[in-house]
Amino acid sequence: MPKCYRSEAHVIDYVYGELDPNMLPDFENHLTTCNQCTRKVFAYKHVLNLVDEAEEEFIPQPIAPYDLETKLYKRLAEVPPEKSSFYTQLLNNFDKVLLVFKEQKIASICTFAFAVIAIAFFVGNPFRPTPTYDVTPNTAADERIEQYRQQGIQRSLEDILRNKHLRYSDGWDTVSQLNRVKDQAKGTDWANVANKQLKRVQQTSDL
Amino acid sequence: MDKLIDDELLVAQFKSGSQKAFDDLMKRYEQKIFGYLLRSVRNYEDAEELTLEVFFKAYRALNKWEPKAKFSTWLYTIASNLAIDYHRSKSRQPIYMYEDEEVIETRLVANDISSNPEKNIEDKERGHLIRKAVDELSSKQKAVFMLSRYEGLQIKEVAETLGMAEGTVKIHLHRAIKKLQTLLRPLWENNEI
Numbered sequence: 001m002p003k004c005y006r007s008e009a010h011v012i013d014y015v016y017g018e019l020d021p022n023m024l025p026d027f028e029n030h031l032t033t034c035n036q037c038t039r040k041v042f043a044y045k046h047v048l049n050l051v052d053e054a055e056e057e058f059i060p061q062p063i064a065p066y067d068l069e070t071k072l073y074k075r076l077a078e079v080p081p082e083k084s085s086f087y088t089q090l091l092n093n094f095d096k097v098l099l100v101f102k103e104q105k106i107a108s109i110c111t112f113a114f115a116v117i118a119i120a121f122f123v124g125n126p127f128r129p130t131p132t133y134d135v136t137p138n139t140a141a142d143e144r145i146e147q148y149r150q151q152g153i154q155r156s157l158e159d160i161l162r163n164k165h166l167r168y169s170d171g172w173d174t175v176s177q178l179n180r181v182k183d184q185a186k187g188t189d190w191a192n193v194a195n196k197q198l199k200r201v202q203q204t205s206d207l
Numbered sequence: 208m209d210k211l212i213d214d215e216l217l218v219a220q221f222k223s224g225s226q227k228a229f230d231d232l233m234k235r236y237e238q239k240i241f242g243y244l245l246r247s248v249r250n251y252e253d254a255e256e257l258t259l260e261v262f263f264k265a266y267r268a269l270n271k272w273e274p275k276a277k278f279s280t281w282l283y284t285i286a287s288n289l290a291i292d293y294h295r296s297k298s299r300q301p302i303y304m305y306e307d308e309e310v311i312e313t314r315l316v317a318n319d320i321s322s323n324p325e326k327n328i329e330d331k332e333r334g335h336l337i338r339k340a341v342d343e344l345s346s347k348q349k350a351v352f353m354l355s356r357y358e359g360l361q362i363k364e365v366a367e368t369l370g371m372a373e374g375t376v377k378i379h380l381h382r383a384i385k386k387l388q389t390l391l392r393p394l395w396e397n398n399e400i
């Protein structure tokens with residue numbers, strides 16, 4: 001039997017349903033006469049069927065983990081929103097500052113002073129201890145992240161209270177969890193709620 | 208098509224302040240992304256962690272995201288990158304640098320499969336061996352194969368997702384399928400056909 005010189009890539013494309021439609025009739029015609037390509041088509045189809053079966057068996061239906069949203073809120077609550085620092089902004093604009101200095105002296109001093117005031121005004125006081133200020137504050141996004149954070153706290157609290165009865169013999173566990181949420185919730189109404197629950201749990205576990 | 212419009216609408220709603228819009232997007236895609244990652248990493252806890260990371264990254268970047276491609280494509284891009292990083296950090300074996308090494312690996316697994324004394328391998332064990340062969344694909348080959356085969360993405364969409372040319376996607380796909388054929392040949396030469 002003469003060796004067939006058709007590209008193996010064509011065979012794979014054909015099996016995968018990716019063969020150029022213009023080439024399809026010609027290739028199908030070729031298959032009626034070429035034993036080698038027919039065998040290859042059969043082998044590749046078989047391999048793909050095997051893999052499909054094994055993958056189907058692995059995940060008949062993907063079921064996402066329980067309450068992924070809550071876990072996301074909790075994670076968002078743990079991480080402060082991304083902001084560029086004052087120093088990064090200053091570094092980014094350093095070449096501009098330098099250029100001004102090369103111009104006239106008095107003008108440069110005035111401009112520099114103005115720049116410092118302007119930067120302090122728009123970005124925040126550079127001498128404050130936490131240098132995380134946004135040049136273009138995206139308040140909508142920040143508010144939303146804060147809302148998410150609070151939702152996370154609320155759901156954490158709900159989780160703790162819901163699971164409390166499962167381990168009422170181990171009141172300490174619930175107390176430590178409530179304390180953690182109370183810390184997270186500092187400055188919000190949820191801190192009071194957590195505190196109230198804490199007292200209640202401590203009372204019942206004292207009994 | 209409807210879904211595409213809906214996604215963009217939800218993204219727009221999120222950008223103008225609706226949290227529920229993000230919840231809806233997440234509900235819509237968490238199963239798919241989780242399934243994709245579970246197949247990629249084969250470990251429930253890690254897949255959960257990575258799924259969470261996908262939505263975490265998406266949430267933090269969505270405000271700046273421009274809908275040049277589908278929202279789902281973007282999620283798959285994040286997921287694929289995380290899966291590739293995961294494999295990079297987990298791999299104790301040398302990364303395939305040369306085709307030769309790939310051939311050696313191929314033979315090792317092929318031997319593993321054919322050396323099984325049982326002629327009739329139990330279905331479950333067989334499934335396990337087949338998935339092991341899939342896991343022998345390089346991370347890019349596997350990503351291309353999984354996205355096109357089980358996530359219903361067209362070659363063009365796979366290319367967008369992985370930031371590759373369509374031709375490159377096809378090369379990875381061809382190599383993946385050829386490699387699978389080599390790896391799994393003993394399985395059907397032994398007891399089937």
Ligand SMILES: [Zn+2]
Nearest residue numbers: 004006034037
């Ligand atoms: Zn032929």
